[in-house]
Amino acid sequence: MSVLVFIDHSEGQIKKTSHEALSYGAALGKQMAVPAEGVLLGNVQEDLSSLGKYGIQKIHQLNQESLNQLDAEQYIRIISAIAESSGATVIILSHTNTGRAIAPGLSARLKAGLVTGATELPQTVNGFSVKKNVFSGKAFCTVSIKTPIKIISLNPNVFPVITGSGAAEIIQENIKLNPSAVSIKSVSKASGEIPLTEAEIVVSGGRGMKGPENWGPIEELAKLLHAATACSRPVADAGWRPHHEHVGQTGIAIAPNLYIAVGISGAIQHLAGVNRSKVIVVINKDPEAPFFKSADYGIVGDAFEVLPKLIQEVKKLKGLA
């Protein structure tokens, strides 16, 4: 019996979401009085034994260069094999693009009940149940997993990274790779930008910004706050901003600690993508904008007057002015 945490990485770095998943897995292991272990496919720069600081006892590594890129079928097969050989009874992943690619297949292969988008540690005293988001962030539900092996994918930014001390034992796995059915032709990663789904702060602009040429202050504020930039659907559809910045019902759903919406009226479809944000700030010149009803803080005012002042104040706060 153990908890096995899948550790995702990109460009040689372990993802922040995996640090959260490791902390979550270790806390669950403690709760269930079983060891917590990790599995990493490919390799990273960091010394894996240092992951012991999260309370992880062992790291299973399959150190193959080709596994540094997502190969869902291969990942599913290898994680299943390691889960079986290590006696894992709970598998933890992050509900990210990688998690979405592999968790369902893992569930079907192991016939292990899956809860995606978990928001809390499971209740394990009486059965095994996990809370997750449903209705695009408008509600939660508690789901019971009835199978001997359980799989949970954890929502990003809902569980804190908890560190202590300790060193993990590294176990080099030896599993033969199959030829891949999916051949990767090209990969493009936005370097230097903070991925939207991982960002703790997001600054977002809507139609109220009037045109793509006016995005300077949004980008400047985002940069000062180490935030990602986002936009509403009309802005992406008009081509003012790239589609991958579109947050909302049909775009990306995010849950940062702070979401600053500038010139966005707050249509229900937009809210569906951002309502899991911990704190929402709305800046809009229309006091009747529906977004104010969902906001924690608001300023009724012209974005082009408010933004420069906010930038100035953030600079002061950061000791830059």
Next chain:
Amino acid sequence: MHIMKILVCISKTPDTTAKIAFTDNNRKFVTDGVQWILNPYDEWYALVRAIEIKEKDPSAVLHLVTVGGADYDVVIRKALALGGDEAIRINTEPGDSFYVANQIASIAKAGGYDLILTGKETIDYNGASVGGMLAALMDLPFISLAAKLELSGDTVTLVREIEGGEETVEVKLPLVVGCQKGMAEQRIPNMKGIMGARSKPLKVVEPVASESLTEILSFELPPAKKGVRLVPADNAEELIRLLHDEAKVI
């Protein structure tokens, strides 16, 4: 010549603007007054892309499949009004994702489909699981979060979203694809489509034996927001102070 067979998995969900409330000790979603729609990811991205493929290759066969009771027929007709040759409804209460994937797998295996498309997730349960499970049950490749799909013979080129970017991949048919924004543009059914949909076959088949691996115990609504705290437009300093000292988010 090989005739291309496409299967699009569709589901019904409450309209985006539906009021979310629960009853029966928070165990049931209140459906009174709820407008049901075709799950937007299934409709705008999976179904419309399949229709585009069929428009380019009219010999292609396009089937729709759903798992649900007779109350699903309304959204199935709506889907058929957009396009597709026929629909199959597996007549059972949809259990969890694994149960639904098993039901669809039985239809998909028997039908010998080349391309199986799903939306990336439903907007009600947000499971994002049926496509990946279906692929694993059928031993087919699964491309999640696909934003583009081009066919050339039996080779499919897809652009899919990965961590921090996107990736272009090539896969041979058959495969399962989870579709999202970028795949196709939303369409509105025209009168000809709506009239035509009435005479398209809607086959009702009985479920195969399967089980759910999970069960929903209860629902709850998030705590209500306290209400917005407005800061005067000329006092940016106060907003930054509140975010720093009170909310502690910057």
